[in-house]
Amino acid sequence: MWKGDQAMKKMTIKDVAEALGLSPGTVSKVVNNSGRVGDKTRKRVKEYVKKHGYVASANARILKSRLSFTIGVIFSDISHVGLEHPFFASILQSFKTAVEERGYEIVFIVSRVGENELTYYQWCRNKKVDGVLIVMGNINNPNIQEVVQSEIPCVSTDIVMDNLQSVISDDKEGVRLALDHAENLGCEHITHITGPTSSRGFAERAAAFSREMEERGLPLPDEAVEIAEGFGFTSGYNATLKHLKKVARPPELILAGSDELAFGIVRALESKRLRVPEDIMVMGYDDIKFAKHFTPSLSTIRQNKEKIGRLAAERLLSAIEERRPKRKEITKVPVELVKRQSTGRG
């Protein structure tokens, strides 16, 4: 027989109070370190609680006190790749461990509960989440706008909006580092292949690329920026073939908007008998775990995913605990150039 048959009854605050000859209120005060309680009583309660492993019902507590110690996570809906996307998964992981260290937990925001649809904001109110992390979202999504403009503290590691704190990589710097590297390698004809510009990161890098190229006086024909229709391997592959058809002569270096795109780019080039890096060099962006195991190992701009997640957690928790009014604020996290074979001298 399974042990559940003898499942102990859940211990409530009343049980504790009774066992100690106190009132529930007093016990509550001890547990929450609030209110005034005598030293002796305090100690007695603390000991009992520790010994018997009492812990307050989360739901009752939240219901009464409107503090849930819960962070809602918006992982967008765009297809259900979510957790399988290494870059976002990394950020979420470090955010998660950071908030957990401070006693919070994360929960995914969904827009359906039972039968009826719910906006993100309604859901958050409903659940009384203390804050929201947007790890992947679209600026134009009204659901996201609503929650960002609401009274609920938010932070994003992806988008930038009014009233929203963002913790993101310094994309301008990233592109600059990439182009410095390219110039050092003697490359002048450079193409940027990136993902849909509906994603802020891609858009920003594309813009920075054009600006930088111009400033450096490097050639910037229209075809120098190619937008792939997605962000995976296949998108990079197809975009590359398309690009090669457009241009008279392949560029000397291709800067990808992400590592996954770069993988596709490299394979597409190879399929056209162009060797990387001998005939053409390729740089990625992100430095996901696999970039260094790829062949050729991928030169890339490393985004500090761990730090982004951790910083986002700090910002959000401060905002929650200090009840600051919301305002737009952007924290840029430095990026780093990682040189590997894909831009190595042949």
Place this chain on the structure above:
Amino acid sequence: MWKGDQAMKKMTIKDVAEALGLSPGTVSKVVNNSGRVGDKTRKRVKEYVKKHGYVASANARILKSRLSFTIGVIFSDISHVGLEHPFFASILQSFKTAVEERGYEIVFIVSRVGENELTYYQWCRNKKVDGVLIVMGNINNPNIQEVVQSEIPCVSTDIVMDNLQSVISDDKEGVRLALDHAENLGCEHITHITGPTSSRGFAERAAAFSREMEERGLPLPDEAVEIAEGFGFTSGYNATLKHLKKVARPPELILAGSDELAFGIVRALESKRLRVPEDIMVMGYDDIKFAKHFTPSLSTIRQNKEKIGRLAAERLLSAIEERRPKRKEITKVPVELVKRQSTGRG
């Protein structure tokens, strides 16, 4: 000024009742499709609720009705790689979408809340989760044992225990397919390099490997099974070097316990001037997304991660909704051989 200043007051069931000249009880009955309510009233309530987007406070509901529509997820603690592990992330993702389709949501079980430590079981009771998914866990962890032996419905996609439903790959079949493939390629001297056998999957594959090798009458010296000290690239790399030192002559094929190990194995071999697949073949296990982009692309045994997650969800939700007594039950999900370059003819 941000919209939060005018944040609408949350609508409660009382507001709805009042607006319609009804009692909260009646509204509740309509919302939950329970109890007896006249057709006209029912319709009136439904319309109002839909129009004004009322939705019951999750916490109040859970507190009263002991049904949370929430699944706790145990992602173990072993380092904090969790979400960054492609195999487990995939399973979790498909589990997540499957339960969300049925109106449940997932939440990560942590063993600390505020200041005090909590066992998984306590945490579950505290949160009133309806069920638990163990996506990565250790049989010997008392915390896990406790929750598995409790009255809370559980399902695992990793471990196998008494009173526990498991949805796992057919590892015996996987190893058989791998060895069939090896034999077809004319390999006899085969080594298995796998991860720590504290993980069920690794242990099972190692066992299956030895058994199968014996049954086939293939050579099975002690060194034929090498246990790496971890499950990442580096572990595979080091284990391979260690293995090569032990043996007089390298094996003809190495079967890895996971793709990530296989990546390390291949690179280690290459560092010793052994070409894959010409000099020695390598097979992975899992077929994570990157296996096909690796060079050489990795032959592997594909675990159907999507199906495992989905099936686990189905099993768990049925168990919850049908209130079946718990018992050990293993659902094996078929695996599939994927032939790629790492075992291709040179």
Place this chain on the structure above:
DNA sequence: GGTCTTTGGGAAAACGTTTTCTCTTTTTCC
């Protein structure tokens, strides 16, 4: 028309906390 059911809906007691008062008792201070 008088009983017997059915039907629709409300009252109120939980669920397990937190928190604001209030009330004693004790301490402090001159």
Place this chain on the structure above:
DNA sequence: GGAAAAAGAGAAAACGTTTTCCCAAAGACC
């Protein structure tokens, strides 16, 4: 020693639901 202040603890009212009774009205039946 007495008044004022402080300290310690309890009572009770929320928080927003669900659910069990219970009661009145209406239908059904002979």
